[in-house]
Amino acid sequence: MSENARQLETLIGRGYQHGFVTEIDSDTVAPGLDEDVVRLISRKKQEPAFLTEWRLKALRHWLTMREPHWAHVKFTPIDYQSISYYSAPKSRKDGPKSLAEVDPKLLETYEKLGVPLHERARLAGVAVDAVFDSVSVATTFRERLAAAGVVFSPFSEAVHTHPELIEQYLGSVVPYTDNFFATLNSAVFSDGSFVYVPKGVRCPMELSTYFRINALNTGQFERTLIIADAGSYVSYLEGCSAPQRDENQLHAAVVELIALDDAYIKYSTVQNWYPGDANGRGGIYNFVTKRGECRGRHAHISWTQVETGSAITWKYPSCVLRGEGSIGEFYSVATVNHHQQADTGTKMIHIGPNTRSTIISKGISAGHGQNTYRGLVKILPSAHAARNFTQCDSLLMGAQCGAHTFPYVEVKNPSATVEHEASTSKISEDQLFYCLARGIAQEDAVNMIVSGFCKSVFKELPMEFAVEAQNLLAVSLEGAVG
């Protein structure tokens, strides 16, 4: 981690120690979902009419849909009428009252990841009603962005400051009819991030949800919209390596990215929602729709994800390659241990000529974990000379886990080049012994070998994130061998 980043973290960390503002708002609507609830959410947020109407259309459509079960994951159907869809802000009064009440295993993990003490309470969901004061660092951060003309704000704020952009782009990549969870999100989304990078602007810093301090507790139905105007560049970091607890089991987020001519969006995720206990109880269901559209010529969208948390991950960050010569990339490390299940991958939809896509997927299965790669490469008739390269590797640790691969390829233009490479391997006894014979401890040896396996993905992550991701992987695979 760079010295700057460390200082920044220290500064931010300091902010947590004091300056807590208690703001309890008890108006949580009764569980259940109907048009009145959607209208209420929209009214509470004082949204313009177009948005209320959009939410209602989504709800009406959602009521005609069924919960999908095609993924290679198992879960009992969710009772959507038992969920409360509006609570602002969440008081967390049901959470543990102090760190003493938190699962000691979780605290042990924080210790290992080096999470600062004052951070642990927030991450573990302790009822501190934490809406902390704006910190000078965050203010400076915003000022620098504003100087560059970059908009980075909570979605609910952007609805008021940039309604025209929201109206133009919201749902233009993931329409409200897209899929069960995205449609539900469209009807009831709570908050999220909005980013607009103007023409020709290179965003002066990496945008991290870490800094989006006034939009905490929006995990359940998060909505993110990122627009990179012609010739711009932005790198967006989502998540945090420390395991986060949330009282909501279901997370159905939507992320939409739009890259115009020559724009480049790099979106990195480190996902570590609570995976449940060693028996798989109590973990988060992470059912997320992420899609980017390269709308302009030579646009470039790159997804990098490190998925280690959640009881169930259902997630396919995808690229619609519409603009001529546009580029889509997907780099993924997905890890399952204990009873975790992951069904993740990507879709690369080639529409424009000379479009290119790269998929590098690394799945690691340990314990009783089930890991599935599901990917679609679709070359439409208009996509002359399109190219795709897919590499899909699975690493198994132990005999109880599983790795599954479902690659779908649809080619409708004969000039396309599509390559697919796949491998499944175990950490070999030879590799392990080689490290041991050099004096390296078994756990360190396993971490080293796994990190090596993931290297081609990790190198796509911003520096600080890569270090965190490596530590995270080490912790989540602890005890998986030997």
Added chain:
Amino acid sequence: MTASRTPLLAINDLHVTVEGKQILNGLTLQVGAGEVHAIMGPNGSGKSTLAHVLAGRPGYEITAGTVSYEGRDLLALAPEERARQGVFLGFQYPVEIPGVNNVYLLKAAVNAVRKQRGLPEVDAFEFLGLVREKMRLMHIEDSFLSRGVNEGFSGGEKKRNEVLQMLVLEPRLAILDETDSGLDIDALKVVAAGVNSLRSPERACVLVTHYQRLLEYVVPDIVHVLVRGRIAKRGDRTLALELERRGYDWVTGEAA
């Protein structure tokens, strides 16, 4: 540290089976500090098994016998402990570990040893200097620094890398398992120079080899011939030459 009369390594009546098959059958061998021993023998005589058992590879069942190193029970130590105590195995077939950087592994190994000795972690800058110096000795190119462990290495590169690791780790007891096999004459000289550079009154080296060629460049104090899991013959440098002239049948016949 060790009294001159106590051998650095003392193997006594060692019996080892692999998947129920007897491989070592009452092997006794003593290696004193400052000595270089060559273990020769026909294929399947148990040479590599001996090397692996000393390094602690799993899968071998020790049914009888003892091994002491620096006067302590070597077999009671986990493989990584042995390495940290100064036992080094140069592999016959070094494995590839994709994505793990050569230097990274080497640094982790050095630090594991240093930690054992209560020393601070090695300074990255100094470490690189040291590695570069040893690389020159082993005729290894600079590009090696950024490559994965043995990834895409030729047979000769792998062997030179093993010796490089040995030079950086400076073990007290080095066991080289057919490090000479598959090397052309130039590479063999480089490897031999590396091994010789580590010879000292405190250290010992066990060379496991099938041919006497390496012994022209690394002259052993004692040559042992292993047949069917035990030492059938021992002698000096001239024994290796005689073996080359007369073949292993000469000894196996005698041993039968």
